Amino acid sequence: MTVTDDRPAPPAETPRRRPNPVLALLRNSWRQLTSMRTALVLLFLLAIAAIPGSVLPQRGVNPEDVRDYFVAYPDLAPVLDRLGAFDAFSSVWFSAIYLLLFTSLVGCITPRLRDHVRALRSRPPAAPKRLDRLPQHTVFAAPAGGAPEIAAVLRRHRWRVEVRGDEVSAEKGYLKETGNLLFHASMVVVLIGVAIGSWYGWSGNRVLVAGADNAFCNTQQQYAETSFGPQVGSADLPRFCLQLDDFEARFLESNGQPEFFNAKVTVDENGGAPRPAEFSVNSPLRLDGANVYLLGHGYAPVVRYTDRFGRSQTSPNPFLTTGDIGLTGEGLAAFPDANVDPETGERDPELQLAFTGLYLPTAPQEGPFVRSEFPTERNPMLNLVAYRGNLGLDAGIPGSVYELDQRQVDAGRVKEIGTKLLQVGEVWTLDDGTTLEFLGTEPYIVLSVRYDPGSTLLLVSSGTLLLGLMGSLFGRRRRVFFRVRPADPAGESSTPGSSLVDAGGLPRVDHPGFADEFTRLVTAVSGAGRRADPDGPAGARVGAE
Amino acid sequence: MSVLSDQLVTFSILAYLVAMVVHAVEYALGNARVRVGPPARELVGAGVGAAGGAGSGPEPADGAATAAQRTAAQRTAARARMAGLGAVAVTVLAALLHLGALIARGVAADRMPWGNMYEFVLTVSFIGVASWFVVLWKRPTLRRLGLFLTLVMVLLVATAELLLYTPIVPLVPALNSYWFIIHVATIVFSSGIFLLGVVPAGAFLMRAGYEQGRRSFPYLLAKRMPAAAALERLTFVLHAFSFPIFTFAVIAGAIWAEAAWGRAWGWDPKETWAFISWVVYAGYLHARATPSVKRNVASWLAILGFLTVMMNLFGVNLFFEGLHSYGGLD
Numbered sequence: 001m002t003v004t005d006d007r008p009a010p011p012a013e014t015p016r017r018r019p020n021p022v023l024a025l026l027r028n029s030w031r032q033l034t035s036m037r038t039a040l041v042l043l044f045l046l047a048i049a050a051i052p053g054s055v056l057p058q059r060g061v062n063p064e065d066v067r068d069y070f071v072a073y074p075d076l077a078p079v080l081d082r083l084g085a086f087d088a089f090s091s092v093w094f095s096a097i098y099l100l101l102f103t104s105l106v107g108c109i110t111p112r113l114r115d116h117v118r119a120l121r122s123r124p125p126a127a128p129k130r131l132d133r134l135p136q137h138t139v140f141a142a143p144a145g146g147a148p149e150i151a152a153v154l155r156r157h158r159w160r161v162e163v164r165g166d167e168v169s170a171e172k173g174y175l176k177e178t179g180n181l182l183f184h185a186s187m188v189v190v191l192i193g194v195a196i197g198s199w200y201g202w203s204g205n206r207v208l209v210a211g212a213d214n215a216f217c218n219t220q221q222q223y224a225e226t227s228f229g230p231q232v233g234s235a236d237l238p239r240f241c242l243q244l245d246d247f248e249a250r251f252l253e254s255n256g257q258p259e260f261f262n263a264k265v266t267v268d269e270n271g272g273a274p275r276p277a278e279f280s281v282n283s284p285l286r287l288d289g290a291n292v293y294l295l296g297h298g299y300a301p302v303v304r305y306t307d308r309f310g311r312s313q314t315s316p317n318p319f320l321t322t323g324d325i326g327l328t329g330e331g332l333a334a335f336p337d338a339n340v341d342p343e344t345g346e347r348d349p350e351l352q353l354a355f356t357g358l359y360l361p362t363a364p365q366e367g368p369f370v371r372s373e374f375p376t377e378r379n380p381m382l383n384l385v386a387y388r389g390n391l392g393l394d395a396g397i398p399g400s401v402y403e404l405d406q407r408q409v410d411a412g413r414v415k416e417i418g419t420k421l422l423q424v425g426e427v428w429t430l431d432d433g434t435t436l437e438f439l440g441t442e443p444y445i446v447l448s449v450r451y452d453p454g455s456t457l458l459l460v461s462s463g464t465l466l467l468g469l470m471g472s473l474f475g476r477r478r479r480v481f482f483r484v485r486p487a488d489p490a491g492e493s494s495t496p497g498s499s500l501v502d503a504g505g506l507p508r509v510d511h512p513g514f515a516d517e518f519t520r521l522v523t524a525v526s527g528a529g530r531r532a533d534p535d536g537p538a539g540a541r542v543g544a545e
Numbered sequence: 546m547s548v549l550s551d552q553l554v555t556f557s558i559l560a561y562l563v564a565m566v567v568h569a570v571e572y573a574l575g576n577a578r579v580r581v582g583p584p585a586r587e588l589v590g591a592g593v594g595a596a597g598g599a600g601s602g603p604e605p606a607d608g609a610a611t612a613a614q615r616t617a618a619q620r621t622a623a624r625a626r627m628a629g630l631g632a633v634a635v636t637v638l639a640a641l642l643h644l645g646a647l648i649a650r651g652v653a654a655d656r657m658p659w660g661n662m663y664e665f666v667l668t669v670s671f672i673g674v675a676s677w678f679v680v681l682w683k684r685p686t687l688r689r690l691g692l693f694l695t696l697v698m699v700l701l702v703a704t705a706e707l708l709l710y711t712p713i714v715p716l717v718p719a720l721n722s723y724w725f726i727i728h729v730a731t732i733v734f735s736s737g738i739f740l741l742g743v744v745p746a747g748a749f750l751m752r753a754g755y756e757q758g759r760r761s762f763p764y765l766l767a768k769r770m771p772a773a774a775a776l777e778r779l780t781f782v783l784h785a786f787s788f789p790i791f792t793f794a795v796i797a798g799a800i801w802a803e804a805a806w807g808r809a810w811g812w813d814p815k816e817t818w819a820f821i822s823w824v825v826y827a828g829y830l831h832a833r834a835t836p837s838v839k840r841n842v843a844s845w846l847a848i849l850g851f852l853t854v855m856m857n858l859f860g861v862n863l864f865f866e867g868l869h870s871y872g873g874l875d
Contacts, residue, residue: 040828047825203808259715260718282801282804452809458799462799466789469792512778
């Protein structure tokens with residue numbers, strides 16, 4: 001983005017006889033786009049365009065909230081969806097604004113980079129004729145060494161110095177523009193890093209129940225939700241398998257607030273030997289090409305259903321937590337393969353069983369048994385409703401494994417056959433003599449497995465961005481000039497034949513401390529000739545303005 | 546310790562309130578001086594004897610009246626100065642109580658006192674007032690801004706005390722990381738300076754209007770303010786100082802988010818509003834660096850930036866659900 005006062009005015013165009021109107025339009029549009037005013041408007045638009053993304057639910061942040069929004073506002077939601085309001089930050093309008101902004105930025109910093117490189121390679125300009133017209137000006141007795149001595153002092157003060165005969169020009173503070181360009185270039189690299197991450201990155205979420213039987217290996221089918229960049233295929237996933245051995249959670253006695261989480265897992269990567277590992281919130285499990293993050297945890301009640309033919313099935317069913325501090329879980333234990341006649345091998349779809357309800361790690365002493373009082377298992381209790389009928393799992397319609405297909409219930413294909421409160425070890429005998437036994441629970445964790453190849457680039461470019469920003473904000477470009485001339489012929493000077501120095505200073509940016517710096521510099525320069533001039537720096541008349 | 550902290554907070558609100566009143570007294574006395582000053586120099590003695598309350602006995606001679614006016618004016622000025630210094634002293638006392646409350650809370654909780662919104666607002670406002678002392682140290686002439694600063698302090702600390710109070714609890718595991726100190730400390734620090742920066746920004750807008758000859762309600766308040774150019778410059782210095790810290794804080798947050806949630810940036814409402822603040826403040830700095838953009842516009846951008854910071858602090862915690870839900874309020 002152009003800081004207009006820092007740029008030399010473009011050379012006046014020589015009028016052409018017949019300017020191509022298309023080219024003229026393009027050139028004018030480009031100038032308009034790369035102007036500071038446009039950049040400011042785009043920045044402002046960017047800020048405004050980010051607001052809907054924070055107000056409306058976003059698919060990338062919380063897809064369930066978007067679904068709820070569609071239910072709550074059935075008329076408005078599809079319209080908003082067409083406008084991309086639920087994917088605001090990848091929508092056309094948001095992308096358009098930042099792409100324009102970055103185009104403007106590149107269009108602005110490219111010529112500035114060229115100018116700056118030229119300025120870095122060129123020598124400080126010759127001193128202007130009238131140094132007394134500069135914002136800072138003073139005259140003092142010349143040091144013994146004359147111009148070379150002045151130049152030496154300036155070099156010690158880390159100025160870029162050019163000596164032309166009796167004239168010394170010096171410039172300092174290139175860091176400002178360097179920083180400015182670094183900052184803006186880093187912005188572009190940040191964007192590239194984000195783009196790489198979204199093209200080549202992938203992520204998947206799933207629940208992992210403790211125990212060897214529940215381990216999973218890294219394939220796309222193993223995740224409940226996945227998000228793959230356009231350049232990633234399922235074959236690109238790194239090979240590893242993960243098994244949750246133990247999960248430890250500690251909570252505050254007073255209010256049940258969580259205090260500590262730790263997941264112990266066994267991992268084998270690339271077919272290597274299984275090795276134990278631990279990870280937690282804030283310290284993910286970093287594997288080769290993937291990081292595993294702990295997002296949540298809960299309990300998976302293990303139940304055993306024994307059907308009419310006396311055959312049992314046992315399954316751990318992660319009951320998803322409902323968000324309260326007591327870790328109340330809500331879930332489903334479905335037995336679609338129950339009641340298969342062992343003689344015919346035929347399955348009666350009308351005799352499928354499902355149990356839905358709540359799991360309370362610490363159930364209250366008296367009802368209603370809908371909300372757990374504490375997150376650890378002090379009084380574990382299952383509050384279940386039993387259903388029998390066709391669960392609709394064979395229809396091929398994807399459904400949640402955590403809730404019963406409500407359409408089957410509404411259509412009367414699944415019927416409620418009873419409710420029951422179960423403690424660990426308790427057996428529930430249903431109306432047809434079949435039983436459900438609550439065996440206990442296993443802990444489960446919610447995992448996010450992610451890979452972002454752009455993250456290193458993001459980190460590095462953020463660092464250079466910050467460095468550049470500080471250079472840009474705190475650097476100050478300024479010039480000083482010294483001209484050694486013979487002392488006034490009228491003989492004002494006490495030592496005949498000595499010389500005077502005209503000094504001038506020019507801050508290139510708003511720099512209130514420059515007057516002080518100039519005074520100090522003049523003191524240093526004239527101090528170098530103190531032996532020649534007994535009056536020393538006191539003799540220097542510092543005439544600001 | 547917890548109780549002590551709560552009491553100290555209450556006392557510091559009272560002290561800020563007192564400081565505000567004393568600043569207001571200074572302000573009022575300052576205005577009186579202006580009312581007296583010019584006539585004393587120009588309309589010599591003409592019926593202004595009563596204004597200063599200095600005319601003793603029957604109508605004194607013209608010269609004597611002027612002298613009396615001058616002494617009265619000087620006395621009022623001295624009183625105003627005393628009031629101003631007193632106000633600063635009370636503000637220091639309030640800030641010490643404020644600091645004491647933070648330390649007591651930190652000791653009681655055995656961690657940095659930034660775990661929830663209540664503690665966060667208390668810390669941000671303390672950084673604001675502490676930076677104010679630095680500014681005051683460097684530019685004593687800006688003292689009158691203290692009236693607005695103490696007003697902001699009373700509002701913020703009282704809001705924290707009345708609406709956001711949360712009992713002490715340890716950190717949730719998600720916050721239990723050294724990034725907590727790095728990220729939150731820098732966010733708190735930069736927010737505190739942005740908070741301080743909005744005071745001269747607002748004062749500049751009023752004062753600039755006043756200097757352009759406007760005498761209606763908000764501009765007239767700026768009569769005794771420092772010069773508009775000085776206020777504008779202070780606004781810029783504070784923002785230029787704070788912006789890189791804020792940028793660092795956001796980057797630190799992204800690094801932490803990568804470790805905690807698996808992504809550096811995910812457009813969580815808090816992140817979105819931090820992005821908005823960053824863009825607005827970047828706009829301010831660009832606007833100020835561009836000669837064709839009026840300084841008024843730039844100052845409005847600074848104020849807008851602060852509003853987005855406040856939106857992030859209060860609005861996002863209270864209205865939106867997101868990963869940064871550490872407000873401690875249900």
